[in-house]
Structures are given as C-alpha cells and as structure tokens.
Amino acid sequence: xxxxxxxxxxxxxxxxxxxxxxxxxxxxxxxxxxxxxxxxxxxxxxxxxxxxxxxxxxxxxxxxxxxxxxxxxxxxxxxxxxxxxxxxxxxxxxxxxxxxxxxxxxxxxxxxxxxxxxxxxxxxxxxxxxxxxxxxxxxxxxxxxxxxxxxxxxxxxxxxxxxxxxxxxxxxxxxx
Amino acid sequence: xxxxxxxxxxxxxxxxxxxxxxxxxxxxxxxxxxxxxxxxxxxxxxxxxxxxxxxxxxxxxxxxxxxxxxxxxxxxxxxxxxxxxxxxxxxxxxxxxxxxxxxxxxxxxxxxxxxxxxxxxxxxxxxxxxxxxxxxxxxxxxxxxxxxxxxxxxxxxxxxxxxxxxxxxxxxxxxx
Numbered sequence: 029x030x031x032x033x034x035x036x037x038x039x040x041x042x043x044x045x046x047x048x049x050x051x052x053x054x055x056x057x058x059x060x061x062x063x064x065x066x067x068x069x070x071x072x073x074x075x076x077x078x079x080x081x082x083x084x085x086x087x088x089x090x091x092x093x094x095x096x097x098x099x100x101x102x103x104x105x106x107x108x109x110x111x112x113x114x115x116x117x118x119x120x121x122x123x124x125x126x127x128x129x130x131x132x133x134x135x136x137x138x139x140x141x142x143x144x145x146x147x148x149x150x151x152x153x154x155x156x157x158x159x160x161x162x163x164x165x166x167x168x169x170x171x172x173x174x175x176x177x178x179x180x181x182x183x184x185x186x187x188x189x190x191x192x193x194x195x196x197x198x199x200x201x202x203x204x
Numbered sequence: 205x206x207x208x209x210x211x212x213x214x215x216x217x218x219x220x221x222x223x224x225x226x227x228x229x230x231x232x233x234x235x236x237x238x239x240x241x242x243x244x245x246x247x248x249x250x251x252x253x254x255x256x257x258x259x260x261x262x263x264x265x266x267x268x269x270x271x272x273x274x275x276x277x278x279x280x281x282x283x284x285x286x287x288x289x290x291x292x293x294x295x296x297x298x299x300x301x302x303x304x305x306x307x308x309x310x311x312x313x314x315x316x317x318x319x320x321x322x323x324x325x326x327x328x329x330x331x332x333x334x335x336x337x338x339x340x341x342x343x344x345x346x347x348x349x350x351x352x353x354x355x356x357x358x359x360x361x362x363x364x365x366x367x368x369x370x371x372x373x374x375x376x377x378x379x380x
Binding site: 034117123124126127129130133134144145146147148149150151152153155156157158 | 293299302305310321323327332334
C-alpha cells in the first residue's frame with residue numbers, strides 16, 4: 029500500500045472506447061449505423077432498431093469483445109502521469125459479464141502494463157476506499173465519500189450535479 | 205446498495221478449502237504428504253521438499269485449480285444466515301492468478317448462488333469500504349478502519365493481535 033492519494037479509474041467509456049466497438053460491430057454484423065450525435069442522454073442500445081434492442085448483451089457476454097477496444101484518446105499519457113503522482117486503481121464493474129474478466133485483465137496488461145495486479149479491481153458495486161473516483165456512471169458515486177469526477181459519455185450528457193471531465197486532457201488539468 | 209452493515213468475506217482458506225486441495229495434488233502428483241499438524245505458523249509450501257518449493261505457483265495458475273475446492277465446514281449455512289442480516293461481499297485477491305477469475309466466479313455461483321455479481325470483488329489490495337472483514341491474511345487488515353476478524357488458518361496460527369474466529373460456528377456466534 030502506498031501513501032499517495034488513492035485514485036480509482038473506471039474502464040468502459042473512460043479508459044476503453046466501448047461505444048466505438050459497439051458502433052463497429054453493429055455496422056459490420058447488422059448493417060446498422062448508430063450515430064454518436066444522436067446518443068446524447070441515451071445508452072447506445074436505445075438507438076438500435078427494436079429487433080436488435082437487447083442483442084448487445086450477447087456481444088458483451090462473448091469472449092474477446094473487450095480484448096481489442098481502443099484506448100480513449102489521451103488516456104495512455106495521462107494515466108501514466110497520474111500513476112506517478114497517485115496510487116492509481118483500475119476499478120471495473122466487470123463482474124456482470126464474467127467472460128470479460130480475462131479480456132479486461134489482458135487489455136490492461138497490454139495498454140497499462142505498469143498497473144500492478146494489486147491495483148486492479150473487478151467488481152459489481154464499487155465500494156472502494158479511495159479519495160478520487162473517475163467514472164462515467166453516477167450510480168457508482170452513490171455513497172461515495174470522496175471526490176467524484178464524472179467522465180463525459182453520451183449517456184451522462186445532461187447530468188449537471190457532478191464535477192465533470194470531458195476529456196483526458198481535462199483530467200490532467202484537474203489532477204496533475 | 206443496501207442499508208445493512210457491509211461484511212467482506214475472503215475466499216481461499218475462509219470460504220474455500222485451498223489447503224485441502226494442495227494436500228491432495230501433492231499426494232497424487234508427487235507422492236508427497238504434507239501434514240496439517242506441521243503447518244502451524246507456516247505456509248503449506250514451506251513444508252514441501254526443496255525441489256518442489258515453488259511448484260505450487262504452477263498449480264494456482266492452472267485453469268480449474270480453484271473450481272472444485274471444498275466449501276469450508278459450516279460456511280454454507282453461516283454465510284446464508286449472514287446474507288440475511290448483512291450486506292455480504294465476497295472479496296478475493298484473485299487478481300494475482302488471472303486464470304482463477306472464472307473458476308472462482310463459477311465456484312461462487314455453484315455454492316453461494318444467492319450472492320449477486322454486484323457483491324463479488326476480485327482484486328489485489330483489498331481497499332474495500334466495509335464495516336467488517338473476515339480474512340485469514342493480516343496484510344488485508346492494514347489500513348482497514350472497520351472490525352477485522354482473523355479466520356484461523358495454519359499460517360496465521362501464532363498471530364495474537366486480532367479478534368479471531370477458528371471456525372464458521374464461531375463466526376456465527378460473533379455476528380448472528
């Protein structure tokens with residue numbers, strides 16, 4: 029355990045561009061175009077035609093889905109710098125989709141190899157004892173006594189109650 | 205999130221009889237008998253003959269090793285009752301051995317099916333925000349501000365600094 033301030037960072041839509049992958053698979057597999065500019069305030073799957081509405085669950089349950097996600101722009105550089113200054117934990121609600129566990133572990137090993145296994149947490153409810161939490165889901169801030177930073181994602185576009193970072197550059201401005 | 209008191213319960217050597225499995229594999233694969241009664245104050249692998257000393261790491265890295273562990277005596281009944289009274293989280297330092305992640309998830313589904321995925325945490329350092337923690341490793345109590353309960357395992361036999369439960373019946377006496 030380090031004496032630095034503990035900082036929890038979420039994976040999907042914060043470190044990893046999950047929405048980009050969804051857009052890609054629906055384009056390829058279903059010839060369906062999901063438009064980012066129509067997504068504000070919605071989950072991406074609300075934009076799917078009715079017949080495909082719950083098909084996204086099949087994808088996230090598939091082995092491999094989370095293995096080749098793109099790293100969010102700027103995340104690689106900023107997390108590296110945060111890691112010098114803070115005790116950085118990667119905290120993902122991966123437990124809902126157990127086939128994602130190994131994918132996510134390997135993805136972190138590829139893109140953030142300096143994050144120790146000791147600092148990776150796969151969970152459901154994020155009951156973590158940290159001082160700062162960067163997350164795109166406000167449900168993870170319920171009961172959290174530290175400083176929550178809402179990382180912008182289309183679905184949280186209209187939420188105004190939290191300190192917000194639109195990009196990793198903005199995270200850097202706040203925390204570095 | 206519930207309003208009950210949050211209780212974190214460890215897996216290996218607390219819910220699951222990992223040592224029993226080790227004794228079994230060394231007996232079968234290496235014709236080597238590890239004696240429980242010689243284990244007090246030691247890790248089981250300290251009892252292995254020199255040439256086998258670090259071979260245990262191969263086992264815990266193998267898929268399947270954690271899948272068929274026995275449930276510790278009394279754990280099934282007591283955890284079920286604890287689950288009624290507390291907000292029970294299963295917290296395992298599984299991240300050191302990523303091949304154990306799915307095994308452990310499935311093992312919990314088999315033996316403790318009423319524990320929601322939301323209440324499972326696989327991590328390294330146990331920085332969880334709970335009020336009570338039942339664990340056999342005192343390193344997991346460092347920095348923990350709640351009530352730690354040391355669950356007896358041979359390796360922690362001579363530790364006297366913590367409230368101790370020798371069995372699941374003793375846990376029941378304390379918490380139910």
